Amino acid sequence: MLRDFAATATIAATLLAGAAAWAEPIRIDVIERQVVPPPILSNLIAPPEDLGLAGAELGLADIQATGRFTGTNYQLTETRVAPEAAFLPAVQALLAEGARLLVVKAPAADLLELADLPEAAGAVIFNIAVPDDALRGTECRPNLLHTTPSLAMRADALAQFALKKRWTRLALLEGPNPEDAAFAAALRGAVAKFGLTLAGETGWAFDADMRRVASEEVPAFTQGLPDHDLLVVADERGDFGRYIAYNTWLPRPVAGSEGIMPLGFSAAVENWGAAQLQGRFREIAGRGMEAPDFAAWAALAAIGETVTRTGDPAPAALRAYLLSDEFRLSGFLGTPLSFRDWDGQMRQPVPLVTERAVVMTAPLEGFLHEFSELDTLGQDRPGTACTRFGDAR
Known part of the structure; x- marks a missing residue:
């Protein structure tokens, strides 16, 4: 067409x-x-x-x-x-x-x-x-x-936000799909890059209709996670993440694919x-x-x-x-x-947005770079694995 x-x-x-x-x-x-x-x-x-x-x-x-x-x-x-x-x-x-x-x-x-x-x-x-x-x-x-x-840019934006809020202990909830695994990997990389702590992580293990049982299943499911400041969810298809907030065992903010989301726009x-x-x-x-x-x-x-x-x-x-x-x-x-x-x-x-508001915009103040503060988000030149692109300079 x-x-x-x-x-x-x-x-x-x-x-x-x-x-x-x-x-x-x-x-x-x-x-x-x-x-x-x-x-x-x-x-x-x-x-x-x-x-x-x-x-x-x-x-x-x-x-x-x-x-x-x-x-x-x-x-x-x-x-x-x-x-x-x-x-x-x-x-x-x-x-x-x-x-x-x-x-x-x-x-x-x-x-x-x-x-x-x-x-x-x-x-x-x-x-x-x-x-x-x-x-x-x-x-x-x-x-x-x-x-x-890139996923790394989004994950780094979220890590900067967490560090700015002094939410240094994160827990990760990873979905079962390949795109969830990719985002989770980027989040782990961002945790390491910015010196945060990944206190614990678990994989989503349900295929039930959460519209009926989220208030019963999610608290028990998240009870085993260690103490944390922020729960990060990798659910790129929008499958289950919407049922996590306000149902967790510990009352903690949710971010990632749901809650506070790092998005291109x-x-x-x-x-x-x-x-x-x-x-x-x-x-x-x-x-x-x-x-x-x-x-x-x-x-x-x-x-x-x-x-x-x-x-x-x-x-x-x-x-x-x-x-x-x-x-x-x-x-x-x-x-x-x-x-x-x-x-x-x-x-x-x-x-970094919720459904109806911008919370912050990364890169955040204080995250500096010798060339561009935007290069604090994602893969910088020294660590790139790209060898086929060529340098235009």
Whole structure:
């Protein structure tokens, strides 16, 4: 299914001297690999069908507005690949048509297969959904950038918050799914990185309907955990975590996948002009902006910012500028966004949010870094396992 959104631009040379006007629009492809969601204990809150895609549409509207003054046209092509359809032939067809700027919402395996295609070697691919640390480490690719925070960034944000609150003894409750194990591993790494103590941990061991028995089962289940200041939950599918708060044996705050959540973005983010971003997004989507929406918006905004500053829409030139010290993107999070030139990860603050409010935004005051305080979140240059990305400096 394809939908095209084309900008009708005018030239205003007085506002950007030397800006080039392209006869053909700059093509940006948004690709979603649809997946059948796994069963969970409660389907009370289903994810929006346009999650991520709506953010791309807002991003297009924003860069179109600038393009009208610079004589730049943009065209957004949206492709959804059904769960039963083959992914690679679909993206190969787009590459054969000339697609080179790809904003992709797909599982890690599909992302890597796309990045490894010979015809995608000269493309720039933005990952807007997969937080796996391996994609920024041993499985990094030179044509793959990430506008969604890594698991390590989210875990480090939560560890900074815990340390700031002097909640130094943590307990971990890990779900049974692979994504839960990955987040739990990132949390353990953050505990070690910031000198916290993991007092105890346990795995979720129930498959019952917690809507009926949470008040009976959860207290007994958590009774065996040693004394702790903060209970951290790794439940990335939203399966059981919602039943943990206020049912634990010890009255302790809950964080991680539930409670105080470190997220790339949230409908609760309002400071630094984000209220205006949220308002424009609600006009398009009829809901609040979530992390994949923001990641897609950031990818489009980064493309638009680069083309405006450099006057060159070629993928190689775009990649080089994105990874340079000159690139900065105003991202409504209090600090300009940029990209790490050792693994392609977008540097960004990580809001720590509840369902309706921002508690704090990491990096927190006092966590310093010789280059950028944003590099206190996630994998820094000295410890990176990425050897295939290349250094743009």
